[in-house]
Amino acid sequence: MFHTCGPNEAMVVxxxxxxxxxxxxxxxxxxxxxxxxxxxxTLNTLTLNVKSDKVYTRHGVPISVTGIAQVKIQGQNKxxxxxxxxxxxxxxxxxxxxxxxxxxxxxxxxIIAHLTVEEIYQDRKKFSEQxxxxxxxxxxxxxxxxxxxxxxxxxxxxxxxxxLGKARTAQVQKDARIGEAxxxxxxxxxEAQAMQEKVSAQYLNEIEMAKAQRDYELKKASYxxxxxxxxxxxxxxxxxxxxxxxxxxxxxTMQVKVVERSQQIMxxxxxxxxxxxxxxATVKKPAEAERxxxxxxxxxxxxxxxxxxxxxxxxxxxxxxxxAFALEAKGRAEAEQMAKKAEAFKQYGEGAMVDMLLEKLxxxxxxxxxxxxxxxxxxxxxxxxxxxxxxxxxxxxLDIMTRLPAAVEKLTGINISQVCVMPPLS
Numbered sequence: 001m002f003h004t005c006g007p008n009e010a011m012v013v014x015x016x017x018x019x020x021x022x023x024x025x026x027x028x029x030x031x032x033x034x035x036x037x038x039x040x041x042t043l044n045t046l047t048l049n050v051k052s053d054k055v056y057t058r059h060g061v062p063i064s065v066t067g068i069a070q071v072k073i074q075g076q077n078k079x080x081x082x083x084x085x086x087x088x089x090x091x092x093x094x095x096x097x098x099x100x101x102x103x104x105x106x107x108x109x110x111i112i113a114h115l116t117v118e119e120i121y122q123d124r125k126k127f128s129e130q131x132x133x134x135x136x137x138x139x140x141x142x143x144x145x146x147x148x149x150x151x152x153x154x155x156x157x158x159x160x161x162x163x164l165g166k167a168r169t170a171q172v173q174k175d176a177r178i179g180e181a182x183x184x185x186x187x188x189x190x191e192a193q194a195m196q197e198k199v200s201a202q203y204l205n206e207i208e209m210a211k212a213q214r215d216y217e218l219k220k221a222s223y224x225x226x227x228x229x230x231x232x233x234x235x236x237x238x239x240x241x242x243x244x245x246x247x248x249x250x251x252x253t254m255q256v257k258v259v260e261r262s263q264q265i266m267x268x269x270x271x272x273x274x275x276x277x278x279x280x281a282t283v284k285k286p287a288e289a290e291r292x293x294x295x296x297x298x299x300x301x302x303x304x305x306x307x308x309x310x311x312x313x314x315x316x317x318x319x320x321x322x323x324a325f326a327l328e329a330k331g332r333a334e335a336e337q338m339a340k341k342a343e344a345f346k347q348y349g350e351g352a353m354v355d356m357l358l359e360k361l362x363x364x365x366x367x368x369x370x371x372x373x374x375x376x377x378x379x380x381x382x383x384x385x386x387x388x389x390x391x392x393x394x395x396x397x398l399d400i401m402t403r404l405p406a407a408v409e410k411l412t413g414i415n416i417s418q419v420c421v422m423p424p425l426s
Contacts, residue, residue, distance in 0.1 A: 025075030070147035084143025
């Protein structure tokens with residue numbers, strides 16, 4: 001069977017299989033019926049009102065002391081829980097409280113007996129700490145921990161504490177009267193000192209004011225001197241600046257005039273340039289255009305003439321080539337004919353050659369006279385003695401005469417230099 005308990009309670013399971021007993025603070029446990037036993041112990045905090053009536057202090061004065069203590073069984077400490085179970089298992093919460101209360105009261109009485117009334121009354125914190133320390137060490141052995149202890153009340157039936165209060169009150173009142181008198185005395189002394197300090201401060205203030213006035217006058221005179229000096233310098237600088245400004249204005253005016261004159265010169269130059277451009281556009285350009293046109297026309301005519309001359313030359317060359325080819329063909333035919341004639345001439349002899357020469361004489365004359373007809377003039381030169389010398393032929397006639405044998409040989413195939421001897425020309 002399962003058993004549970006809250007955090008303010010502890011369970012102790014003993015019996016079969018539980019040696020030593022199992023202690024559980026706040027939880028659950030399975031218990032075998034009949035062979036195992038479960039017991040519970042409270043872990044609640046217990047508030048104890050610890051009263052000690054008419055306990056004699058160290059000086060034999062009976063007093064009554066009341067303290068408040070908070071105690072509980074420590075369930076988180078297994079050893080203390082085991083000790084508490086051994087001592088309080090089966091006891092009620094009231095019985096546990098009574099045991100703890102009697103223990104605390106005994107320790108409280110013991111501590112009161114070792115202290116005086118004044119020590120307990122005046123230093124309650126020290127008394128509480130002593131009771132807490134002594135009682136805690138003793139209750140721990142029972143598994144109980146002291147959470148806190150506070151001294152609640154101290155009183156007596158002999159009016160001892162009241163007398164202590166009256167004496168203290170009288171002492172306080174005495175101290176108050178003495179303090180009041182001392183305060184009044186000190187107040188008068190401080191008032192006199194304050195008055196003296198006031199007068200001294202007033203004199204010192206007046207002295208400082210006089211010094212300040214003197215320093216002010218000196219500083220003012222120095223500042224006035226500096227101001228006047230600066231003012232004079234400023235006026236001189238102003239006049240100088242005015243003169244510089246006027247000079248700069250005049251210089252700038254001259255620069256403006258120079259710029260204006262430069263602009264005028266520039267405008268004049270531009271006008272001259274414009275007129276030159278106008279003249280060039282109206283006169284030079286047309287003249288150059290006309291010259292260029294005439295040059296182009298002359299070049300075109302020259303090119304045309306060159307082309308015509310080249311064409312004529314080509315035509316002449318082609319005619320010459322054709323004529324040369326025809327003459328060459330004719331010459332070959334005639335050469336063949338002459339070769340045949342030469343064969344015949346070999347048979348007929350010199351008479352046949354003369355006969356053929358006479359037959360070709362008209363052609364020879366025509367061939368000879370053709371270059372002569374191209375002569376422009378014939379010049380007759382005198383020998384200087386009044387007689388007309390023999391006419392001398394020009395170079396062209398001489399050339400014709402030198403070409404005569406070749407022409408005869410070309411036409412007839414006969415070498416006339418071998419047939420007859422021509423007389424030299426004189």
